[in-house]
Every structure is written in C-alpha cells, then in structure tokens.
Amino acid sequence: MSGRHNTSSPECPRGFRRGLVLFQRLIRRGIAVCVALVLAVLLGAPAASAYWSATGKGSTTAAVTTLAPPTNVTVPSSSNSNVSVSWTGSAGTPAATGYFVSRITGSTSVLACGSSPASPIAGTSCTDSSVPEGTHTYLVTAVHRSWTAVSAASGNVTVNNMDTINFIVQPAASATAGASLQGVTVELRTALGLKLMKPGVQMTIGIGNNPGGGTLSGTLTATTDTWGEATFTGLSINKAGTGYTLLASSPGVSGSVSAPFTVTAAAAAQLVVTGPAAGTASAAANIGPFTVQRQDAYGNPVIAGNTALTLSSNSSGTKLFATTAGGSAVTTVTIVAGSASASFYYGDTKAGSYSVSITAAGLAQVSTPVNVSASTAAIIEFVQGPVGTANGQTMAPVTAQVLDAFRNPLITSANPVTITKVEQSGNLRGATPQYLAGGLATFSGLSITGKGAYHLMAHYGTLSVTSAGFNIT
Structure with a gap:
C-alpha cells in the first residue's frame, strides 16, 4: 500500500472525502481573492474597509448645553377676537430657529397664530385671530432642531368678540335747532360683521363732525337690549350747520359714525x-x-x-x-x-x-x-369876556369856547386858544396860550398897563372873535 492517501478509494470514509473537497474549494477562492486585491492595488482601486468589535477602557470629554425658553410672554388684559402676543426670544446658544404659540383655555391647549412645531414663527410677536370669547393665557415654545423649550404662561387676556357698532336707525337728514332728533338706534357687531345679540352693554352717543359748534342734549347713554341694540331718544342740537354726524361708542369697541345730517335754525325769537x-x-x-x-x-x-x-x-x-x-x-x-x-x-x-x-x-x-x-371847529366865542379894572391890576378870569357848526362845544383841543389886545396902546400881560379843558379855555392872570379903552381878541386856528370893549382906569 502506498503512503499517499487516495481520496477516491472506496475504502476512504465518505465524510472525510466531503471535507477534503470543501477545503480545496476554499483554497482556490482564497487565491482568487488575493489576486483580486493585488490587481486592485496595482490599478488604483479604492481601499477596502473592515471593522471589528473590541472591549476595553478609555476616557474623553464632551460639551453639554440647553436651549433657553422664551420669556416675558405678553398679552393685553382685554381684547377683541384678534389677540396680540409678544415675547422675548431665547437667549444664549444654541439659538432658537423659531417659535410656536399655544393658547390655553382652562385645561385645553390649542396651537395659535398659525404656528406649529413644523411651521414655527421666526419673529417674537404674532396675532391670534378669531379667538373665542373667554379668558385665555398663552405659552411660547422655542424650537432648535429636535430640541424645544417652553416659556412660562402669559397673564390672562379676556376676549370680547364685540368689534364694531353699527347704526341701524340713522338720524333724520334734516332737523331744527333745539328740536328732538329722530330716535337713533345702534347695534353691536362681531369682527366678522355679524350682529351680536349681547344685552347690558353701555353705549354712548356724541357729536362727531360739528360744523356749527353745537351741543348735543338728551339721553346720551343707553344699554343694549337682548338683541344687542340700544336706542337714544330725546336728542337735540342747538346750533345750525350742514354736515353734522353722530358718533356711537362703547369701551373696547370700535365706534361708528352716522350718516351726515343738517340742523336748521328755529323760528326767529x-x-x-x-x-x-x-x-x-x-x-x-x-x-x-x-x-x-x-x-x-x-x-x-x-x-x-x-x-x-x-x-x-x-x-x-x-x-x-x-x-x-x-x-x-x-x-x-x-x-x-x-x-x-x-x-x-x-x-x-x-x-x-x-x-x-x-x-x-x-x-x-x-x-x-x-x-x-362835536364835529370840526367852526366858531370861537367868549363865554366870560374881559371886565374893566384898575391900571396894572389883574383882571377877572376870561374864558372862551370853540364850537362846531351845530354849536356843539369842543371838549378838548389839540391846539391852544390864544388871546391878544386889539389896541396898540398899553401893555397886555399874562396872555399865556390855553388848551380847551371841559370845553373852555380860561385865562386867569391877564392885566393891562396903560389907562384907556380896550378890546381883546381870542384865536383858535383860523378862527377869531373880538370881545366887547372895556376900560382900564
């Protein structure tokens, strides 16, 4: 028997033969992979990568930060159905990429201002529209990627959907001063222009345009009934004018101006x-x-x-x-x-x-x-003429007056009255010019030195008069 094992021998166990065949196939595939790797390196192909798991110990450091919530969420204490909301944006890093707003009513929360986590608001204010009547608060949530940070709640805002006032019975086109105007009726309306049937709302009426400077009299306040209507009766305006208007108003509601009308004068009195x-x-x-x-x-x-x-x-x-x-x-x-x-x-x-x-x-x-x-000067005359006296002695006062053409005396004068002696003989002393005072020019210190018969002459402008004769003895 040969020392080499024959795999094809029938005496060889079947399992051994199967394992030997698999081993030969792996060897061939391994050689092929090696050849492929060598070619890839030579031809510039990307390097292959591999990973494996391992266990062990090590250390490192990492920075940890938090998205800051918005602050100072502010709303008015009362509003119509359009509520203004504002806040102070998030501070620090990371910066918020936007905000969404929630309206809280009791235990119910709804998204507001058209915002949502998927559609945040870029700014720091918004208007929440069509808000139902009631008392609400607001929350604002900052967003940064998947992070969120919620603000503290705002203060309460009480929403009243009353938005405008509308005249449903206008003042008459013409009225008489002091007479009662036609009864005027107004109604409440919502922001959508719908009639608001709300009783107990106090309304006030006054003059809008006031061309005659008139005063509105009568019952100037009224309260809405169950239909949301208020009627003002007994109104009147005391001054005539064209283009008067009335102004209806109520706290927290936009006022309304009536159609123009005319107020005419009453009967002559x-x-x-x-x-x-x-x-x-x-x-x-x-x-x-x-x-x-x-x-x-x-x-x-x-x-x-x-x-x-x-x-x-x-x-x-x-x-x-x-x-x-x-x-x-x-x-x-x-x-x-x-x-x-x-x-x-x-x-x-x-x-x-x-x-x-x-x-x-x-x-x-x-x-x-x-x-x-008195009119202009036309006459001058002596009121008290000179009276004879002893030589050199002071004469009794001499007075003269100036009259107009109707013999009305001039009470005062801009020019003085002067007095002279007609005769050449003798010497007149004390003839100081005198202004009219109380209608008279008075000469109190006249004297003549030189015995004989004399006449005095009074002058005012171009006017003059000669006295009766007198003797100095």
Whole structure:
C-alpha cells in the first residue's frame, strides 16, 4: 500500500472525502481573492474597509448645553377676537430657529397664530385671530432642531368678540335747532360683521363732525337690549350747520359714525344789533353801519320770511336814519327772506350819549348806545369876556369856547386858544396860550398897563372873535 492517501478509494470514509473537497474549494477562492486585491492595488482601486468589535477602557470629554425658553410672554388684559402676543426670544446658544404659540383655555391647549412645531414663527410677536370669547393665557415654545423649550404662561387676556357698532336707525337728514332728533338706534357687531345679540352693554352717543359748534342734549347713554341694540331718544342740537354726524361708542369697541345730517335754525325769537359806539355830529346819516340780525332762541341766524324794523333814537336833536351813508332819511328797514340781517346809518346834529332802538312785530325791542361828539371847529366865542379894572391890576378870569357848526362845544383841543389886545396902546400881560379843558379855555392872570379903552381878541386856528370893549382906569 502506498503512503499517499487516495481520496477516491472506496475504502476512504465518505465524510472525510466531503471535507477534503470543501477545503480545496476554499483554497482556490482564497487565491482568487488575493489576486483580486493585488490587481486592485496595482490599478488604483479604492481601499477596502473592515471593522471589528473590541472591549476595553478609555476616557474623553464632551460639551453639554440647553436651549433657553422664551420669556416675558405678553398679552393685553382685554381684547377683541384678534389677540396680540409678544415675547422675548431665547437667549444664549444654541439659538432658537423659531417659535410656536399655544393658547390655553382652562385645561385645553390649542396651537395659535398659525404656528406649529413644523411651521414655527421666526419673529417674537404674532396675532391670534378669531379667538373665542373667554379668558385665555398663552405659552411660547422655542424650537432648535429636535430640541424645544417652553416659556412660562402669559397673564390672562379676556376676549370680547364685540368689534364694531353699527347704526341701524340713522338720524333724520334734516332737523331744527333745539328740536328732538329722530330716535337713533345702534347695534353691536362681531369682527366678522355679524350682529351680536349681547344685552347690558353701555353705549354712548356724541357729536362727531360739528360744523356749527353745537351741543348735543338728551339721553346720551343707553344699554343694549337682548338683541344687542340700544336706542337714544330725546336728542337735540342747538346750533345750525350742514354736515353734522353722530358718533356711537362703547369701551373696547370700535365706534361708528352716522350718516351726515343738517340742523336748521328755529323760528326767529330775538334781534341782535351791532355797530359803532360813537361818531361826530352831522346833518347827514354818517355813523354806521349798524347791523340788525334776527336769530332763533339759540343764536342761529334766521333767513325765513320778511321782518320790518322800526328805527328810533332818544336824542332831542335833529336825527335821521338812512340805508346808506349820507343817504335819504328813512324810519324803517326790512330783513328780507333769504337774508338774516339788515343795515342802516344814523346821524344827529346834537352832541351827547343816546340810545338807538330797533323794534319788530313779535320780537323784543333791542337798543345800542351811540355817543355823538362835536364835529370840526367852526366858531370861537367868549363865554366870560374881559371886565374893566384898575391900571396894572389883574383882571377877572376870561374864558372862551370853540364850537362846531351845530354849536356843539369842543371838549378838548389839540391846539391852544390864544388871546391878544386889539389896541396898540398899553401893555397886555399874562396872555399865556390855553388848551380847551371841559370845553373852555380860561385865562386867569391877564392885566393891562396903560389907562384907556380896550378890546381883546381870542384865536383858535383860523378862527377869531373880538370881545366887547372895556376900560382900564
């Protein structure tokens, strides 16, 4: 028997032969892999990789950080259905990439402001829309990748869905001053413009646009009924004007402005006269114009109808009225339809303080004071002429006055009155020029040296007068 084992021998066990065949196949595959690796290296192929598990001990370090939550979540204490929410963003590292907001009502939490973990808000404020009535708080959650950090809750916000007021019964297009306006009714509406049937809400009415500077009177507050409506009655405005509006308001609700309307004057109830308080004496109507206006009880000018006015004065001089300066004399003027007033001028030849009066049927008489002063100087005369006296002695006081053409004395003067001696003989002393005071120019220290008959002459501008003769003895 040969020393070499024959694998094909029938005497060889079958298991041994099978193992030998497998071993030969592995050897061939191993050689093929080695050849492939050598070729790969030579041809620049990527290096192969492998791993294995191992056990053992070692040490290292790692940084640990936390996403900070937002702070200062703020909401108003009360709001309509659109609630404003703001907060202070997360501080530190890592920085938040966004935030989502939650509204808490009781034990229920819902996402708010259109935000969510998948759709965070980039900023630090938002508006939560269509919030139901009630009391709510808000939470804000910071987001960084898979990390989140939740804020403390905000304060409470009470939401009232009342958003606007609407006029359902407007004021009448025209009203009379002082008379009751048509009853005005308003209603509550939600932010969506729907009628809000909420009773017990206090409403206030006032003037919006105020072209006449009027005052609104009546019941200015009302409370909504079960239909959410409030009616204001007994309203009135005292001043005429075009384009008035009413403004309805309630706390926390947007106010509403009514349609425009007109307030017209009531019936004439009084006359009011205005004009200059003084003028100079004249034979013509030169003082004015005086204006007489008819008004209602609230001071509004009245333009309806014709009103005849009778004119008078308590002067004892020659007086007259005219519709134009220097015009023909009249005793009446008329306020015609479409106008609220009429004008006139007054003249009087006698200086003094008088009352000009106006009367009209059905209306109380009105008066206005007029002070008439002297016109321009036209006459000078001695009031107390010189009286004879002893040679060189002081004479009794001599007085002179200046008058206008109607013999009204000038009370004061811008220029002095002077006095001279007519005769050439003798010597006049103490003739100091004197101004008018109280209508008189008084010369108190006159004396003449030289016996004989004399005359004195008083002068005012171009005017002059000679006294009666007197003797110095």
